[in-house]
Amino acid sequence: MGQDAPTTEFDRDVAVEPTGEGRYRTELSDRWRVGGGLNGGFQLALLGSAIRAELSAQPDPIAISAYYVSPAVAGDAEVTVDLRRRGRRTSTVAAELRQGDAVRMTALATYGDLRAFPDDVKLSDEPLRLPPREECVPGSLAPPEVKEMAPFIERFELLFHPDQVGWAGGRPSGGAELSGWFRLRDDREPDPIALLLAVDALPPVTFELGLPGWAPTVELSAHVRALPEPGWLRVRHRTRFVAGGMFEEDCEVWDAADRLVAQSRQLALLPQ
Amino acid sequence: MGQDAPTTEFDRDVAVEPTGEGRYRTELSDRWRVGGGLNGGFQLALLGSAIRAELSAQPDPIAISAYYVSPAVAGDAEVTVDLRRRGRRTSTVAAELRQGDAVRMTALATYGDLRAFPDDVKLSDEPLRLPPREECVPGSLAPPEVKEMAPFIERFELLFHPDQVGWAGGRPSGGAELSGWFRLRDDREPDPIALLLAVDALPPVTFELGLPGWAPTVELSAHVRALPEPGWLRVRHRTRFVAGGMFEEDCEVWDAADRLVAQSRQLALLPQ
Numbered sequence: 001m002g003q004d005a006p007t008t009e010f011d012r013d014v015a016v017e018p019t020g021e022g023r024y025r026t027e028l029s030d031r032w033r034v035g036g037g038l039n040g041g042f043q044l045a046l047l048g049s050a051i052r053a054e055l056s057a058q059p060d061p062i063a064i065s066a067y068y069v070s071p072a073v074a075g076d077a078e079v080t081v082d083l084r085r086r087g088r089r090t091s092t093v094a095a096e097l098r099q100g101d102a103v104r105m106t107a108l109a110t111y112g113d114l115r116a117f118p119d120d121v122k123l124s125d126e127p128l129r130l131p132p133r134e135e136c137v138p139g140s141l142a143p144p145e146v147k148e149m150a151p152f153i154e155r156f157e158l159l160f161h162p163d164q165v166g167w168a169g170g171r172p173s174g175g176a177e178l179s180g181w182f183r184l185r186d187d188r189e190p191d192p193i194a195l196l197l198a199v200d201a202l203p204p205v206t207f208e209l210g211l212p213g214w215a216p217t218v219e220l221s222a223h224v225r226a227l228p229e230p231g232w233l234r235v236r237h238r239t240r241f242v243a244g245g246m247f248e249e250d251c252e253v254w255d256a257a258d259r260l261v262a263q264s265r266q267l268a269l270l271p272q
Numbered sequence: 273m274g275q276d277a278p279t280t281e282f283d284r285d286v287a288v289e290p291t292g293e294g295r296y297r298t299e300l301s302d303r304w305r306v307g308g309g310l311n312g313g314f315q316l317a318l319l320g321s322a323i324r325a326e327l328s329a330q331p332d333p334i335a336i337s338a339y340y341v342s343p344a345v346a347g348d349a350e351v352t353v354d355l356r357r358r359g360r361r362t363s364t365v366a367a368e369l370r371q372g373d374a375v376r377m378t379a380l381a382t383y384g385d386l387r388a389f390p391d392d393v394k395l396s397d398e399p400l401r402l403p404p405r406e407e408c409v410p411g412s413l414a415p416p417e418v419k420e421m422a423p424f425i426e427r428f429e430l431l432f433h434p435d436q437v438g439w440a441g442g443r444p445s446g447g448a449e450l451s452g453w454f455r456l457r458d459d460r461e462p463d464p465i466a467l468l469l470a471v472d473a474l475p476p477v478t479f480e481l482g483l484p485g486w487a488p489t490v491e492l493s494a495h496v497r498a499l500p501e502p503g504w505l506r507v508r509h510r511t512r513f514v515a516g517g518m519f520e521e522d523c524e525v526w527d528a529a530d531r532l533v534a535q536s537r538q539l540a541l542l543p544q
Contacts, residue, residue: 063491065337069357085341123514219335221493223539242395267495
């Protein structure tokens, strides 16, 4: 973005203003709300944006782990970034999102310059295959009351795999997978910061398992594996273990060049 | 352990002495060394032990994420535990392992009491199947020079899947999986703290892919999914994406009752 004013909604909403000594002020927009709190992926991208501002020569998140401790709400907020180690290739920080005295989210991250990493692929699983976009089911078809409850879902285009949207009509398939095409509004192309949103933009994978209700994230770690090419992203959530009141949700994000560009795993609590 | 002196090697080596205000002193033993630094899983268990001491009523790690920033060595060390949120069901802390002025590892964790979590299994993948222990290949067969380089490997019994030890003889199979039976010395039964060691006790999965050399961990997140039953553990490492100089290593730990008791994912750098 350089010194220019951001021209897309996403860039405006993750913008932060430095106030010195690793502190950044921001205004959290209600646009990213899902129910009673702001989406966790948006919070991660916002934090990621502040860390990028602090570590300007190492601009890319390589790994970031977030612990969500209280719901973030629209309004003033502060991000603190505390350097734990500066290295030649990567640096590690602790970062926190606060509103007043309340910690919303606390995180650790290692950043680097992905352009300086090797570009070869020694081993890759099969790229995520989705039906053509015109055969997928747009999230924008959600009824007005859902959009009011979750204005978040209008921040991007999300085209669901048609075999995995039973939950939306009250007939979940029982499958342990949700996937779809993803693109930010304003033709905002993907970059590592946007990937931090993409890993937590779909509904909980448990919806399609017939376990509706929001699933609070305990911990989410995201790894950015490569710089994404411009174009649509493909995103998949899967789980293998739903037990003890918890489940893991694994996310993969693929870019237009069929490269795995991000992975994440979160541990979430089942709705009680 | 209560107030009794620890009777097993593992418990002695993860013991910490409170010095007030969330600070704990410990002596890191050379027993856990692998090459030039102490094993990351041991560091995680040690940190986990200090956090347990701090949050005594919520003794179990549910999620812990560690960022390794410099090699820990034998000698004096300090763990700091900083409460970020105390909740009724779970609490979240930031914790750090330091030696002198050097940060070795910085972490976030959410702890709770796993006995208070529901015990049902709604969805589970197939338990890890391994050949009988007598058909597996003991790590104790490693030559003396390996044991001197890595005294760590003598801290537990590790019986490798016989189809996945080609690397040990210089003939890696090219598979993306390593697995084996695991048990601590002194008949020390598994518990959530020992699981933090178990998730990082095997060699890097890349060995069997024909990419030898130690693979420094950038980030490791572990989730303890249930209290383990007494007995042998089964542990598996897998990777699906080795690219851009990095790979993810996913670990599963199964207990004697065929329950998934821990999962972890780490992002590691390929040897250069």
